[in-house]
Amino acid sequence: MVLNIKRASSLDGATVNVQDVLKPFDHQVGGHTPFTSLPNGHLLKPCDEREIYFYQKMPKIIKSIAPLCCSTIQGSSVTTFDDSCLNCRQHQLENVVIPESIEGSPILNKRKLSKNFIVLSDLTYRMKSPRILDLKLGTRQHGDRATVAKIACMTAKCQSTTSASLGIRLCGMKCPPSESKNQVSISKYEGRAMDKMELFLAIRQFFNVPEVVLEVAQRKLLAIRDVLEKANGVRLFGASLLIVIESDPLESTPIDNLVRIKVVDFANATFDGFQGDNFYEGSDEGSILGLETLLGIIGHQA
Ligand SMILES: [Zn+2]
Known part of the structure; x- marks a missing residue:
């Protein structure tokens, strides 16, 4: 076709x-x-x-x-x-x-x-050796139009993973090989099976980067959290936080450009009754919880 x-x-x-x-x-x-x-x-x-x-x-x-x-x-x-x-x-x-x-x-x-x-x-554009982390955001993943069966399935998935308690679940991670370490690759299935400690360790491993790079990541994550706090009525059901960090930078690349973080996957996200959805008040607490968890893991004192 x-x-x-x-x-x-x-x-x-x-x-x-x-x-x-x-x-x-x-x-x-x-x-x-x-x-x-x-x-x-x-x-x-x-x-x-x-x-x-x-x-x-x-x-x-x-x-x-x-x-x-x-x-x-x-x-x-x-x-x-x-x-x-x-x-x-x-x-x-x-x-x-x-x-x-x-x-x-x-x-x-x-x-x-x-x-x-x-x-x-493409967040990886012009990166030579990107580390990539996809974290499913929030404590609820189904949209307002989901069927009863879908709601049951997605809710169970949140409850049985780190989503419900921490607002994030590992959905995929890749770190390229370095002189001292082999390549790391974690699938969404492995992410679903992780408990809190395993998730913490995986995220710590991902953010095992120079201090100046980590600071850029913290700043960008804080900025996203601040946006979510101001985004009244928005619900990012099923969205992910996509984090890309260059591990093999050229000296000429500005530090700020070594870390790229965006929210992606809006198939179930909603705002202000979008497409006949429900209206929601205030900010998306589930997604904000995810950002807070992540900031806590990588050592930012809020
Ligand atoms: Zn374009």
Whole structure:
């Protein structure tokens, strides 16, 4: 199956034949939908319509902690956002044919064969040797529209893991090999089986980085916590905190750019009755608990 996609919006500049530039994405650690790499630091993520709408309507305050979304692809139409990066405004996707797989790696979610994609900024872009940590955030993961069976399943998963008590659960972790250590790789299944102490140890291992780098991570996590405290009515059900740290930096790279942290996966997130969901008051305490837990583990005295 292929998708024939024609662009919907038109801006001046060159067009890009997408099938010529797609590559499997090497640095994915969490989630079940494979991402595909596009040029200039972008990823193609298969998603459902709801997540597309969420990116289209996302409150400004959440935009500041989410990856930049440059365009959405829905069946046959490509929409490039006004606030997309310069590259995306100048190099429009045109007559895109997205193949089912690329170099043996699937692009379309096999279960859903989704025709919806979002083009997101890649947090690992230009990193030589990234450490990657995906932590599922919050104490509740199901959206308001979940079925009774789904609610029961997701609630049980939260209760039987560190999610319910700590507001985070390890969903994937990769640390590249170093001179003294082998590569570390932890799957979401191993993350689900972790107790509090095992989670603490894994996170401590991930943040075993130079003090100056750790300080940048602490500062960025505090900033995200502050945003969540101000984000009234937002609920990040099922979202993850994605943390990427360069372990083999060039001397010329600014310290600030060695640590990239964003909130990702908004398929079940909601705000202000989005798509007919419930209205919620105040901030998302479950996600804030997760940030507090993480800040506590990496030694920040709040
Ligand atoms: Zn872009």
